[in-house]
Amino acid sequence: MKKFGFLLFLLMFAFIVGAQAPSVSAASGTEIVLDGKQLDMPADAGVVNVNGSIMVPFRVVGENLGFAVDWEQKSQKVTIQKGSTKMLLVVKQKSATVNGKKVSLDQPPLLQKGSVVVPIRFVSEQMGLAVSWDGVNKTVYLSTDGSNPSGADPGTGAGSGGTIPVPDTGSGNSEGTAPSGGSEGSGVTGQEGIAELTGISFSDNRLMIATSGNGNVVPKVFTMKNPDRIVVDLPQTQFSGALGETLPLSADAQGKLDVSGYPDVSGIRYSLFSSSPSTVRIVIDLNYAKNYAAYPDPSGNGMFIVDLNLASETPSVPVGGSGKKVVVIDAGHGAKDPGTIGYSKTKEKDFNLAVALKVGQLLGSEPNIDFVLTRSDDTFLELKDRVKIANDLNADVFVSIHANSAGSSAASGSETYYQRDASKSLANVLHKYLVQATGLADRGVRYGNFHVIRETKMPAVLLEVGYLSNPKDEATLFSENVQQSVAQGIVSGIKEYLGL
Structure with a gap:
């Protein structure tokens, strides 16, 4: 986490300056996407091009990370510290000091319009941030996990540690290009298993x-x-x-x-x-x-829909017609909220989503059920937004999928929570199938005052499928077969409860 934060802060610094007068110009329209999320760019602190490199003002990222930063006007020094990591940069000096070790820079830091900036190449090479450049879309993609963040050819641009090219200032509006390897005309790559x-x-x-x-x-x-x-x-x-x-x-x-x-x-x-x-x-x-909603077509025909028919922030999803029952499946946590961290560093949000997607695939084959997933990818929703989706759809059933954690690695088993008496029968049915699917200890049906099952207006339950803090539970929950079995159990329980 230390490395990520420090790295990110440096990122905010961005610009390269040569010993001679630098060539600086605004990189108009250039955007920065960090781990799939676009960063807000103040009007007076946009991305710029210095001698052919795209750089980012440090405060774009730094203001949100809580780093200790000290600027010495007289000596032109910037000190950045987070935990045990400390970096010293000096304007116009072609080296930086990281934890007492001198590291060379391709270009020295520059004081540009009141902001200190450093080469983004330095950030990516020295601090481990993966950077790639989409020249057509004029977007810098950043990834904190070291993966190629945009899918661009790793042999070009900042993804390989080289200089990010100056973006085309023309009016092209394509979001990406077809890298080498595709068949002409069809775009088919010939890769297996896709x-x-x-x-x-x-x-x-x-x-x-x-x-x-x-x-x-x-x-x-x-x-x-x-x-x-x-x-x-x-x-x-x-x-x-x-x-x-x-x-x-x-x-x-x-x-x-x-x-x-x-x-x-x-x-x-x-x-x-x-x-x-x-x-x-x-x-x-x-x-x-x-605003929009994104969800698999409830008919289960392999379609994916992005719906722009939203009167508010709540998806207006065309479900529940022809007498069909409406089911909302909620994958707990997501994006910046990982949920609990497992014994071997797995993330609850990943387990929740994997099971929810499998439930969605199964429900898509049910002719008398329409379903909506509150999230179908690694995105973050507030609890109130999850509730609002279900309430505005007037859903018949709401199921929130989670995994548990305890201070001791000994805790094990599956449990199901309800908050209102109207939800208890649903909880009993689903819990029966849940325990059968996991094969874990039966920890029973319990009362829980959780927001998503308290504020929803329909029968609603929260499933704690197992304990990620327990190594055996964790291995079980991340088994593909068990996840499929849990998904099937959820669907079977919903159908039994609805009398379908």
Whole structure:
């Protein structure tokens, strides 16, 4: 955590300066995405280009990290400290000191418009932050886990520790390019074990995406600004060879949908964003910032939907028609909230999401049930937002999936919580199936005053499937077979409770 924080702070410093007068220009429109989240860029502290390198003012990140920073005006020194890590940088000096060790810089720090900046290359190489550059989209991607953050070719740009190229100042609006390796025209990469994008359509203010060949595609959906847009990344996915027969697809695997008559949307674009691993990106260009809901099609036909029909922050999801029961599945925690950390450093949020997605796949085959996942990827929702989704949908059942933790590694077993008497029968049924699925100790059905099962208006339960603090429970919960069994148990319990 120390390394991540310090690294990130440096990141905020950004600019490179040569011994001679530097060439500095604003990198207009350039954005920074950290672990999938776009950073806010103050108007007076934007990304800049110095002698061909893209740099970021330190305060863009530093103000949010709680580092101890000291600036000595007279000596032009900046001291940055977090825990046991301490760095000293001096304006116009081509070396920095990290914990007493001198480290060379390609370019010295620079005092630019009141902010001290350092080369982003230095940050990535010395501090371990993975950095890549999307020249078409004019975006710097940062990753704190060392992975290639944008999927860009690792041999180019900052991902390899080299200088990030100056962004094209033209008006191109593609969110990504098709790196080498794709077949001309079709965008098919020929990789084994990946899904195929078979269709894209937009109607009723909803983007519909069809895939086939791999049931494990989990779209990553996020927003970007300046201009406003919604981005959908499909990992381990390539264009179907037949897609070009029904949709425009250029030789470099890019295309646009002809969209008109929708006040929210100015256009929809798609491209083979990466060939290693193969990733398709779809972009909804918006006329203004817009709330949305993203969820698998309840019919279970392999479709994924991004719905722009939101009157408020709550998804307006077309479910519950034709007398179908409505089920909301809530994967606890997410993104910045990892939940409990397991015995071997696993994260509860990952277990919760894995089971929720499997439940969704199973519910998609149920003809009398419509379902909504509160989250289908690693995103964060406030508890009140999870509740609001269920209440506004007038759902029949709400199930929140969690894993437990205790101060001792001895605690083990499955338990189910309810808060209102109206939820107790649902809790009893689901707990029966949960214990059968996990094979863990039966810790019973219990009262719990948790927000998501207290404030929801329908029968609602919270499942603590097992204890991640127990090494045996943890291994069980992260078994693919057990997760599938738990998912099937949840579906069977819901059906029994609803009389289906």
